[in-house]
Amino acid sequence: MDKVIIAKDLSLAYSSSETIINKVNFSIDSGSFVFITGASGSGKSTLLKSLYGALKPKHGSLVVGSVELRGVSRSRLNFLRRHIGIVFQDYKLVKEWSIDKNIMLPLLINGYVKSVANNQVDKLLKHVRLNHQSGKFPLELSGGEQQRVAMARALAHNPVLILADEPTGNLDEYSSQLIWNLLEGANSQLNTTVIVVTHNIPKNLNVDYKHFHIEYGSIHEVC
Amino acid sequence: MRSVKNHFSLVIALLSILFSMQVFLIAERSIEAYKVNLAQNYSVIAVSKKQLEIDEILEINNIISDAKELSPDSVIERLSSDMRSANVELLKLTMPKFYKLSLTHYPTPDEVKNLKSDLLKSSSIKKVEDFSHTHDTTYKLLLLFKNVVTLFAIVVLIVTILLIIKELRIWQYKHNERMSIMGLFGAALWLRSAVLFRLAIVDALIAGFLAFGIFVYLSSSPWVLEQFDTIGINIVIFNQVDDFLLILGVAMSISILLASLIVLGHKEEV
Ligand SMILES: Nc1ncnc2c1ncn2[C@@H]1O[C@H](COP(=O)(O)OP(=O)(O)O)[C@@H](O)[C@H]1O
Ligand SMILES: [Mg+2]
Numbered sequence: 001m002d003k004v005i006i007a008k009d010l011s012l013a014y015s016s017s018e019t020i021i022n023k024v025n026f027s028i029d030s031g032s033f034v035f036i037t038g039a040s041g042s043g044k045s046t047l048l049k050s051l052y053g054a055l056k057p058k059h060g061s062l063v064v065g066s067v068e069l070r071g072v073s074r075s076r077l078n079f080l081r082r083h084i085g086i087v088f089q090d091y092k093l094v095k096e097w098s099i100d101k102n103i104m105l106p107l108l109i110n111g112y113v114k115s116v117a118n119n120q121v122d123k124l125l126k127h128v129r130l131n132h133q134s135g136k137f138p139l140e141l142s143g144g145e146q147q148r149v150a151m152a153r154a155l156a157h158n159p160v161l162i163l164a165d166e167p168t169g170n171l172d173e174y175s176s177q178l179i180w181n182l183l184e185g186a187n188s189q190l191n192t193t194v195i196v197v198t199h200n201i202p203k204n205l206n207v208d209y210k211h212f213h214i215e216y217g218s219i220h221e222v223c
Numbered sequence: 224m225r226s227v228k229n230h231f232s233l234v235i236a237l238l239s240i241l242f243s244m245q246v247f248l249i250a251e252r253s254i255e256a257y258k259v260n261l262a263q264n265y266s267v268i269a270v271s272k273k274q275l276e277i278d279e280i281l282e283i284n285n286i287i288s289d290a291k292e293l294s295p296d297s298v299i300e301r302l303s304s305d306m307r308s309a310n311v312e313l314l315k316l317t318m319p320k321f322y323k324l325s326l327t328h329y330p331t332p333d334e335v336k337n338l339k340s341d342l343l344k345s346s347s348i349k350k351v352e353d354f355s356h357t358h359d360t361t362y363k364l365l366l367l368f369k370n371v372v373t374l375f376a377i378v379v380l381i382v383t384i385l386l387i388i389k390e391l392r393i394w395q396y397k398h399n400e401r402m403s404i405m406g407l408f409g410a411a412l413w414l415r416s417a418v419l420f421r422l423a424i425v426d427a428l429i430a431g432f433l434a435f436g437i438f439v440y441l442s443s444s445p446w447v448l449e450q451f452d453t454i455g456i457n458i459v460i461f462n463q464v465d466d467f468l469l470i471l472g473v474a475m476s477i478s479i480l481l482a483s484l485i486v487l488g489h490k491e492e493v
Contacts (some may be wrong), residue, residue: 014308052407054407074412075411077409078406078409078411079409080409081407081408081409082408082409083404084409086405086407086408092403092404092407093404094400094401095400096401096406097401105404105405105408106408106409108414109405109408109409109410109411109414124380
């Protein structure tokens with residue numbers, strides 16, 4: 001099976017402070033659904049940051065989609081990121097843009113034709129049940145609604161890899177279920193690799209998944 | 224409303240730079256025009272014991288643009304009423320010749336000194352009147368005016384640069400988040416900075432055209448024209464092509480420089 005991520009002796013640290021992830025080895029198959037759990041402050045977000053190249057490996061090697069992230073060039077990194085959809089823990093929506101434009105961002109970056117992009121945004125707004133909020137700005141929406149906008153943006157360009165950091169963290173039952181359905185759909189229908197950091201793995205998931213747990217700087221596979 | 228506020232502060236800062244720059248240009252032009260005026264009214268008198276050719280005088284120093292022999296007739300006429308005509312003729316021959324020298328431009332005090340010594344080197348010229356006292360006073364006044372204008376321009380420049388640096392900080396803060404987020408989805412540098420550069424260029428255009436409007440209005444305002452008329456100079460207050468291009472160029476350069484500084488100073492958060 002193709003590997004979408006291969007980490008060898010990977011160590012992660014923020015500049016000059018203590019090591020957060022210490023010499024870990026793991027790999028993730030292309031098309032798989034992966035959960036990452038761990039106590040808060042254990043380094044889950046830190047690991048995700050390294051996967052999209054925001055935090056460079058301190059030691060070892062990290063290959064994502066055939067791109068070695070240790071000492072990666074900016075243009076290579078941009079290329080990689082255009083194929084990844086990220087849901088950030090703090091959403092990271094552009095406040096001065098309407099939610100439609102926020103969702104359109106990856107499409108704009110990937111050079112989609114305007115009309116195609118518009119259609120895609122309309123479709124996604126329906127998928128996350130926000131079509132009635134079209135044209136509004138992020139701060140005019142509730143936290144759960146912003147989270148769904150972030151989800152729609154991560155799915156917009158049909159990425160090969162989705163990284164989601166506690167995507168249901170602050171959500172009610174309804175919104176959470178919506179998010180799980182979307183991630184499941186992307187994984188089963190488009191064979192998108194999905195990596196989700198979460199505190200509670202949903203019980204009623206219809207796909208096979210892998211589960212990694214982070215503790216004391218190391219990662220081990222639970223199942 | 225939001226977009227008006229986005230543009231307002233940079234446009235004002237740019238406008239004040241453009242305004243002081245143009246005022247400085249106008250002052251420079253006024254001084255030059257005034258110097259031409261002064262040069263036309265200023266002349267040096269040389270007294271020679273024998274008749275000199277005009278060409279001969281012109282060769283002495285190339286600041287001399289023209290030389291005219293002053294006719295002694297008026298003086299002699301007053302004396303001649305009680306003189307025999309033979310004596311008058313004799314007087315005419317023995318009297319020194321007076322030459323009024325016009326100059327190509329309004330000279331500096333050094334140029335006046337050089338001219339005087341050059342003239343006196345000529346064997347026939349015995350005396351030179353350069354009216355140096357009046358000249359010096361006028362020249363110093365002119366210099367003072369020029370320095371005051373330069374000082375004014377520098378002060379405005381410093382104040383606006385401070386204003387722009389403050390604006391730069393606000394922009395940096397405002398644009399940083401969006402640029403970071405775009406970067407996280409793989410936007411190339413040009414795409415991340417596109418909004419910023421578009422804003423900078425639009426602001427430069429707004430400031431440029433506002434300045435154009437202001438100076439077109441001022442250069443046709445009766446009050447302004449009257450002021451220049453009073454001093455007796457006639458200058459181009461605002462050249463609608465050259466000056467406008469200069470203004471637009473300066474506004475563009477400043478705001479593009481500003482945007483580039485922000486792009487270079489952009490740091491991605493971890
Ligand atoms: N930008 C940062 N700079 C320095 N240290 C950080 C930064 N972000 C997180 N950390 C530290 O790294 C550790 C792991 O954080 P994080 O990966 O966010 O944990 P979590 O598993 O809750 O997502 C924590 O001790 C946190 O204080
Ligand atoms: Mg976290």
